[in-house]
Amino acid sequence: MRTYLLDKYLKKYMRMSERELSHQFRSNLWFTPVLYVFFSLLLLCTAFFGDFNYDLGDRFRSYFAVDYDLTRTLVSTLTAGILSLTIFTFNLVLVVFTTFSGQFSPRMLKNFIASKATQRVLGIFTGSFVYVLLSFLFLNKRITEYYFAVPLVATFLAMFSMGAFIFFINHAVAWLQVNEMTDDMKKEALGIVQSTMKNELDQYKVEDFNDTDAHIRQGKGTPIQAGRPGYIQLVDFITMIQEAQKDDIVIKLEYTIGCYVFETTPLLTYWNKHGNNLDEDKYLEFFSIRKKQTEVQDIEFSINKLVEVAIRALGNYDPKTATTAIYQVGEVLVSISQITDFSHYLVDDKNNLRIILQEIDFNHYLYHGLGYIRHYAKDNVIVSTDILKVLDLMAKSLNPRDYEAVWDFAIHTAQGFENLFLFEQDSQQFYSALRNLATTTDNLINYDKFLKK
Structure with a gap:
């Protein structure tokens, strides 16, 4: 049964392309921590090799060496401390993100998890915990009475984990700001446009x-x-x-x-x-x-x-x-x-x-990008005015062939307010934004026809 599950799991990744594997590694929490655990094992072997084979504790006894009892107490304390720090940090983050997912989008959690800062901090916590846990397991008084490398590295990792904790809290608070969150999603979308539409298919x-x-x-x-x-x-x-x-x-x-x-x-x-x-x-x-x-x-x-x-x-x-x-x-x-x-x-x-x-033309992406928002903002003239302003800003940079799609989208947006009562200032702002778009897309004649209706 175990062999069957292992083969099934491996075949799943063997069937994936290079891009799929890259995406899986970036979006899963386990890959980066596994790398950090591997490095912590190398560090552990190096520290014990130095203490057991070269008697570093005896060489530095007068200055930095720590006896067996103090080393054991230090490592056991750090094991519980780092584990508690890891659990507390990510439990707090998941609670916060549960609230934000309900308020904004349930898919934003994956973006946060896939960020390099999040995965590296988890890797530091996991690697540090594995180091101190295995250090506690392999401490041996019969081999040497004094230790130098093991407690020194454990202390350094504890300080490093504390610094990572402070960095992570700052990173989470900064990322949870709406501007940072949406900017991260925008960069992801721009990356897909560049890699798929341009680099892969254009040729x-x-x-x-x-x-x-x-x-x-x-x-x-x-x-x-x-x-x-x-x-x-x-x-x-x-x-x-x-x-x-x-x-x-x-x-x-x-x-x-x-x-x-x-x-x-x-x-x-x-x-x-x-x-x-x-x-x-x-x-x-x-x-x-x-x-x-x-x-x-x-x-x-x-x-x-x-x-x-x-x-x-x-x-x-x-x-x-x-x-x-x-x-x-x-x-x-x-x-x-x-x-x-x-x-x-x-x-x-x-x-x-x-x-x-x-x-698929530009009108397809325009509708899927702003059409749904327009539907839910149909009674909100302020947000609808912002949509027209965004369309005008877009039109200044769009390929001219897409002007017609943008203008048609704007006209359909304006038609949704024909039977609604608007305050005078709302009306001025709305139709001013529509006129600016008509100027940019060279549709002033169509704009005048629309007003006469």
Whole structure:
């Protein structure tokens, strides 16, 4: 039974790609502490080797050496102290985060856990505890009466743990500030945009390609079912293009990253002009389908974290937090507009079409980023005015091709207030923001038509 569970656990990680493994290591609490425990074991072996083999206690007896009884008392006290410090620290943090998760987003806890500062502090606590615990276990009066390296290192680790405790409290307090929290989520989303949309796919996206097999794709392709239910977490586009080039086929992805599929859902369709046998299971291996969504390639899921913060803030009557999150979403949308050309064709190195993606334009990301917030802020003219201001700020940096999508979104937002009573100042601010956006996107004529209605 134990061997079966171990094999199952190892196979789970062996099937993961390099990016998935990296994400797993960064988002789990156990990896970094294990490294620190390993270093603490090396430190422990070095300290005992020095005391047992070189009699460091006898050499420094007049100055720094500590006898066996005092060393044992010191190490036993530090063992209980460091363990209590670790438990107290993270129990306090979990209590605080339970409150914040209910107020903002339950997914913010994962961001905090994945931060390097959090994992390193836990690693320091765990490594220090393992050192003093094993030191207490291996102390031996019959081998040497006086110790030098063991109590000295234990004292140093205790002081280091106390410093880490102070640093961690300061880190937690700083990270829990709304600006820091949303900024961390924004950086995560920008990283996904840069790695997935630009670095990975841009070199294969084209508008013009050798489409000599268009007549083949007019016929019915061969679908491949997903084979297992779950969310599409990651797709290995590069290897899929290479294999499609070898097999000389064209593939159409029926669903995009972040979608939920059933076991019998047609995941992709391919056209094989040669009609030879194709290893369909090979192409399923390029998809990572799991029980939950992750931020490895799913930009919408990462944006949704900021959206949740804004929506929860509106429900808690905290418009300032909502506005902060809206501006962060706007920055991510600007990055998407600047980086990608939204082409859904991927070609090989010979400019032959190999993969057809789902047709997704800027309007899709705009709606998923600000559309949900607009819905929950439909009776809040102040927050809606802030949305128009963010759209105007975005438009100054967007690709001009996306002006129409931004203007249409703003008009639909304004139409939601046609039948609502607005104070004069609210009306002035709202329509002033809309006019500024019309000026930026060159839609003053449409703005005048809208006012006449």
